[in-house]
Amino acid sequence: MTPPLVSAIIPVYNYERYLAEAIESVLAQTCSHTEIIVVDDGSTDGSAAVAGHYTNSVKYFCQPNAGLAAALNKGISMSSGGFLSFLDADDIWTPKKLEHQMSAMDDPEIDMVFGQIEQFYSPELNKQQDTVGVMPGYSKGTLLIRRQSFSRAGAFNEQFQLGDFIEWYLRAAELGLKSLMLPEVVMRRRIHAGNMGIRQSGHRTDYLRILKASLDRRRNIC
Numbered sequence: 001m002t003p004p005l006v007s008a009i010i011p012v013y014n015y016e017r018y019l020a021e022a023i024e025s026v027l028a029q030t031c032s033h034t035e036i037i038v039v040d041d042g043s044t045d046g047s048a049a050v051a052g053h054y055t056n057s058v059k060y061f062c063q064p065n066a067g068l069a070a071a072l073n074k075g076i077s078m079s080s081g082g083f084l085s086f087l088d089a090d091d092i093w094t095p096k097k098l099e100h101q102m103s104a105m106d107d108p109e110i111d112m113v114f115g116q117i118e119q120f121y122s123p124e125l126n127k128q129q130d131t132v133g134v135m136p137g138y139s140k141g142t143l144l145i146r147r148q149s150f151s152r153a154g155a156f157n158e159q160f161q162l163g164d165f166i167e168w169y170l171r172a173a174e175l176g177l178k179s180l181m182l183p184e185v186v187m188r189r190r191i192h193a194g195n196m197g198i199r200q201s202g203h204r205t206d207y208l209r210i211l212k213a214s215l216d217r218r219r220n221i222c
Helices: 018-027 047-052 068-078 097-104 145-154 165-174 206-221
Strands: 006-012 034-040 056-064 083-086 114-121 131-137 144-146 179-191
Touching: 006 068, 018 047, 034 047, 034 068, 034 144, 047 145, 056 068, 056 165, 068 083, 083 145, 097 114, 097 144, 097 145, 131 165, 131 179, 144 145, 145 165, 165 179
Parallel strands: 006 034, 006 083, 034 056, 114 179
Antiparallel strands: 083 144, 114 131, 114 144
16 A cells, blocks of 8 residues: 655755755655655755755756745645645754654544754854754644645745744634644754844744734634
8 A cells, every 4th residue: 555645845045055954854754655845946056956966856846036935835836745744945854754743644633743843053053062952843844734734724825024834824723723743853953044034034024914914814703
């Protein structure tokens, strides 16, 4: 019996330094029935060349720079798996990430599964310690979700430069999608000088707009 196909979508924008590690962490999964889709959001560095080293394992798509949410939506549209998962190009999955989560999906009542995040300092920062700590990961990088459940909540909202996952998750929660948080570490989040939260700091008002939109929807329901 062929196991269900998992689509792993990796958006990248000028992260040639880290992209290979992200791809390798998906290739190293013990749950092997996985397609890898890299969506290059108009990178001007060598990200395309890095992805090109994996032509036998990776489906690569390039688009003019349109933002993270647009790249994620492009990856979803080009994917074929019954389950969707996401990984930022500067982060890493642990080897049993998908194995643990697919086991949890044996429960048909569960729409999506998360896991723990271990944060670590990227080696170029030359920190005395490597890891920062472990925390519950309500993040798209830890998420595994049934395609049909994702479709219920809808695509990522492309009008926001920050908070794409927060905005999506609030909509999913409002619809009553059921989630499970696993105790295992499933993703390692890299801390480095170019994290998106730093690069896009001018768009932090997006978070306020996202919360206001969620509150407005809840008022309309009531």
